[in-house]
Amino acid sequence: METCLRQIHLRMTPARGLTEWPSNPHRKEWLAVPELRSGNDAYRFLLEVTTGLCSAIPGETNVFGQFKKAWLNFRCTGEAVEVAHLAPTIHRLIDDTKTIRQEHLEGIGGCSYGSLARKLIAPRPGDKILFVGAGDLARSMLPLFRSHSLGIWHYRDIEVPNSLIERVFLPDQGQGAASWADHVILTTPADNHNDANWQDWLSATRARTVVHLGHRRAQGGVLKRNWGNALAYYDLADMLALRREQDDHRSEQLMLARAACRQRAAAFAMSDQLAARKNATAARPIVPRSTHDASLALA
Secondary structure, X not given: OEOOOOEOOEEEEEOOOXXXXXXXXXXXXXXXXXXXXXXXXXXXXXXXXXOOOOOOOOOOOHHHHHHHHHHHHHHHHOOHHHHHXXXXXXXXXXXXXXXXXXXXXXXXXXXXHHHHHHHHHOXXXXXXXXXXXXXXXXXXXXXXXXXXXXXEEOOOOOOOOOOOEEEEEOHHHHHHHHHHOOEEEEOOOOOHHHHHHHHHHHOOOOOOEEEEOOOOHHHOOOOOOOOOOOOEEEEHHHHHHHHHHHHHHHHHHHHHHHHHHHHXXXXXXXXXHHHHHHHHHOOOOOOOOOHXXXXXXXX
16 A cells, blocks of 8 residues: 555564565565554554544545555455455454544544535535635635535626636625525625625525624624624634634544554454464364464554
């Protein structure tokens, strides 16, 4: 398995493990001096990799897909004996990864403006979301709302900034834009004239939520009022508070996930030890060597 961060090679070895990895495995050169792990430590590290805990963005899911793709490729190209030796451990690793992600890492989410705004307004399927402003901030948020109807209004004429946009409202169509939207996200700087216009346009509309990312309550000015019939108004202070809350929750989830990796690695080691003892005391006919006669090793 090779990612942008590391190469990982796995094999089953004699239970005593390896002191030096065979040279040039699978005809690939090492990017650096390999770090060797075996048994419990190897399994724990693999779990932390496949659950995304070792990634630059802890908890991401792409690396798990890369791992499964690497295993599928090895099943198709590797020798049958090697595949058979690794299969029970890999299958257990995949199951443990899914369990840890389901129990501790689901909904870990991101901290972009778009993801935070989506959590604040919690749009329902079919809701119409209007972005006020067409700058970089608005453009970066659009993909997070791709499953909804999107519109945009700007203080001057613009070209359609993104294929996700269904409606582009002209500068003199502010009232129509406000009437069209279920949720309004202002990505423009705090401006008394622009904010007053939008308060007027929203005064007779059905918009349920308003998010103003150009304003923060601590700065004074716009308060949580005069935004028409909106059930809720949020500004940058609310978004930062949500980010702090989410960061705290994420830290707790990651801590629990790492603890779960250690626990499942210990269970993996215990099951191997029990199987090895059973094999040592039982009279067996001559059969192909069990995977329990070997230890997981990786570099």
